[in-house]
Amino acid sequence: MTTDTPARLLQLLSLLQTPREWPGGELADRLRVSRRTVRRDIDRLRELGYPVQATKGSDGGYRLVAGKAMPPLVLDDEEAVAIAVGLRAGAGHALEGVDEASVRALAKLEQVLPARLRHQVSTLQAATTPLTSGDGASIAPETLTVIASAVAGHERLRFAYRAKDGTGSRRLTEPYRLVSTGRRWYLVAYDLERDDWRTFRVDRVDEPFATGTRFAPREVPQGDAAEYLRRSIQRHQETYAFEVTFQASAETVAAQLPAWFDRPERAPGGCRLRSVTGDPVEWLAVRLAMLGHEFTVHSPNELVRCVSELGERLGRAAAGAGTGATAGAGAGASAGDVRGAAEPGTGAEPGGSAEPGGNG
Numbered sequence: 001m002t003t004d005t006p007a008r009l010l011q012l013l014s015l016l017q018t019p020r021e022w023p024g025g026e027l028a029d030r031l032r033v034s035r036r037t038v039r040r041d042i043d044r045l046r047e048l049g050y051p052v053q054a055t056k057g058s059d060g061g062y063r064l065v066a067g068k069a070m071p072p073l074v075l076d077d078e079e080a081v082a083i084a085v086g087l088r089a090g091a092g093h094a095l096e097g098v099d100e101a102s103v104r105a106l107a108k109l110e111q112v113l114p115a116r117l118r119h120q121v122s123t124l125q126a127a128t129t130p131l132t133s134g135d136g137a138s139i140a141p142e143t144l145t146v147i148a149s150a151v152a153g154h155e156r157l158r159f160a161y162r163a164k165d166g167t168g169s170r171r172l173t174e175p176y177r178l179v180s181t182g183r184r185w186y187l188v189a190y191d192l193e194r195d196d197w198r199t200f201r202v203d204r205v206d207e208p209f210a211t212g213t214r215f216a217p218r219e220v221p222q223g224d225a226a227e228y229l230r231r232s233i234q235r236h237q238e239t240y241a242f243e244v245t246f247q248a249s250a251e252t253v254a255a256q257l258p259a260w261f262d263r264p265e266r267a268p269g270g271c272r273l274r275s276v277t278g279d280p281v282e283w284l285a286v287r288l289a290m291l292g293h294e295f296t297v298h299s300p301n302e303l304v305r306c307v308s309e310l311g312e313r314l315g316r317a318a319a320g321a322g323t324g325a326t327a328g329a330g331a332g333a334s335a336g337d338v339r340g341a342a343e344p345g346t347g348a349e350p351g352g353s354a355e356p357g358g359n360g
Helices: 005-016 024-031 035-047 077-093 102-110 114-127 141-153 225-236 248-258 281-289 301-319
Strands: 051-054 059-066 155-162 168-180 187-191 196-203 205-214 239-244 265-267 270-277 297-298
Touching: 005 024, 005 035, 005 059, 024 035, 024 059, 035 051, 051 155, 059 281, 077 102, 141 168, 141 187, 141 205, 168 196, 168 225, 187 225, 196 225, 248 270, 281 297, 281 301, 297 301
Parallel strands: none
Antiparallel strands: 051 059, 155 168, 155 205, 168 187, 187 196, 239 270, 239 297, 265 270
16 A cells, blocks of 8 residues: 555556546555545645546546646656657757757656666667658767756856867857757857857767856847847858749748748738748759649749759659559659749859858
8 A cells, every 4th residue: 555645646647647547446446545545636636737537427437638737747667768769769860840849858858767767768779770860960869958958957068069170179158049950950059258159060069068057048149049040051151042932821831941941921822932041952942842832933043943853853753653663652652743833033043051060
């Protein structure tokens, strides 16, 4: 019998967080207490904000349902390890949808993991290799969690940094935000020794550690870390302007675009996107096609040609479907998705750099 009330409440909460209804009698047997004690413990959980729903009947049941706020979760060992491994696998690459919130969650979880579970997580990760990954450089999850913890705790952060030309340096910073571009992670921070704001590519950060010295966060230029990074990218690399119209609403397209692109404007029949990038036109052409909407490229001319060639190449791939053993099913699945009209326009010639190395 569990006589410690807090321990019993945690055990009860762990049972209720499984997606099923628990009869009062079964809970009493599991906890080795009376049904009356179970009812009192249920009331305590409700007072703590856990939305426990009871059903009537000879053997009334209890179920944890969705409430107005997210209550703390109680995880057993296997669940904690599974979540940590999953977060680590995703955090190592700057995948869209796996942003700072995911890294913060990983930092919180690893902070409270017992040593034995932390060892299990590291062992599992070392023994597995993902089949797919992001197209950016991979990052050790420990690096992200140390940085995320320093950001959340407003602690000064020291680290070694390797610049684009290979030059190494030691930095002392006030970390402000981690920003994912969909391909890479960047740290926006105030560099104390250079007395200015800097952006750092996290895959070039080594040996980060929080000094324990706390600071009051400064106001980042442009008022937003993502906007500051976007302008830094444009300022430190060769870029070109492009213009595209989509047969989809501005809201729909905006939700699918990277944060560093300008927002599309409403236009007859859809929306118009005018923005600047330093990405290769080949990458941009594929990115536009993968949005899944009919679109027309207006400028620059090189992007128009690239989209046209991509459409022709996919068309040829679809035309060859079924003519040989190597023509697998689905070869032409995307052939009709790219329709970049060869409409000439004006714009700066594209640069060759895919992404900047940060302005550290």
